[in-house]
Amino acid sequence: MYDLIPLQQSHAADELEAEFKDLLIVLFQKYLFKDGFDCNVMGIPYLGSYELITKHLINGNIANFDITRIAEDDMRYLLLAWKYRNGKRGTHFLKTFIKCTWGNEFEIQQLWHHKETKYPLGLITEEEIEKTGLNKNDFFLTSRIRINLTQREARDFPYEIAEMLKNTLPARLFISEIVKETSCEAGVSLLGDSTEYSVSKYDCTEEQKEEVTEFGVNVFGEGTTYSLAFFTADNS
Incomplete structure (x- = not known):
């Protein structure tokens, strides 16, 4: 599309027409190609330009904040995961969202709750149940989630990203905690x-x-x- 091969290979009646063809190709490449290409991939916008991806992320309320922090390839991946590969937006999309907007060093832990404790005061992970020797049959699995930041060096988890997760996840999933573990x-x-x-x-x-x-x-x-x-x- 960029080189306009059909036009290049079309017949030119004379030298003037050939010059007009060359001029049209140069002008198209300089001023029209980007918009023309975006129009051509409007149905699959993750293949489009940075501006087209940005527009879809914001219009879809997927990343309605300063997305300059996100690498362009990650933006494409995020849009693809949201629009085409994970319509239900479950924990897989949650992992994709955090990976693209923040980084890779985290864990998603679904929380359990003790049956005899007032909800939601008895939330705990399955790993914590096993470590403390409690009986798993005394707990039930909830839709609440803990995001455990596992990076060694502390790094900000922006509040705006945490807030945006509310708009991208379904009502059945609820982020209960965002934590960073350390020891002293x-x-x-x-x-x-x-x-x-x-x-x-x-x-x-x-x-x-x-x-x-x-x-x-x-x-x-x-x-x-x-x-x-x-x-x-x-x-x-």
Whole structure:
């Protein structure tokens, strides 16, 4: 299409017509090819230009934020996954969305809930059930999901991307938590029969402190007492 081969191979009556053909080809390549190509692939926009892909991502409410952070190939892949390969937009699309907009170092964990605990206060992963020796039959699988950021060096998970996930996932899937796990030595205070815990006077390295980040805000600050959403105690 770019070279207009049929026009090049068409008959020219004289030198003037040949010059007009060459001029038309140059003008087409410079001013019209991009728009013409996008029109030609309108039904399969992931093959189109950066501008066409951007328009479909925004119009489809797939990535309605500053998408300059996304590589062009990832944008094509995201649009393809959303529009053609995963119409139900389940966990596969969720993984695709995070991979394209943020990176590869994460896990998607579906959460279970204890049958005798008020919903949703007893959420836990299948791995945590096994680690703590609990009976899996005492739990039921929910539609709530935990995104576990697994990268060693802390990196922001932009709030705008987290918000956008609400628009791209079906109502049956609910992102309950976005967490970053780390480890450090600390004193743990437990109140009797309480579900609230506090960690105080921590002793961890500067590298560990830098790793503990959630949505770009340091969890460990300058104080001596810190709150956690979940912790695992190791008495060794």
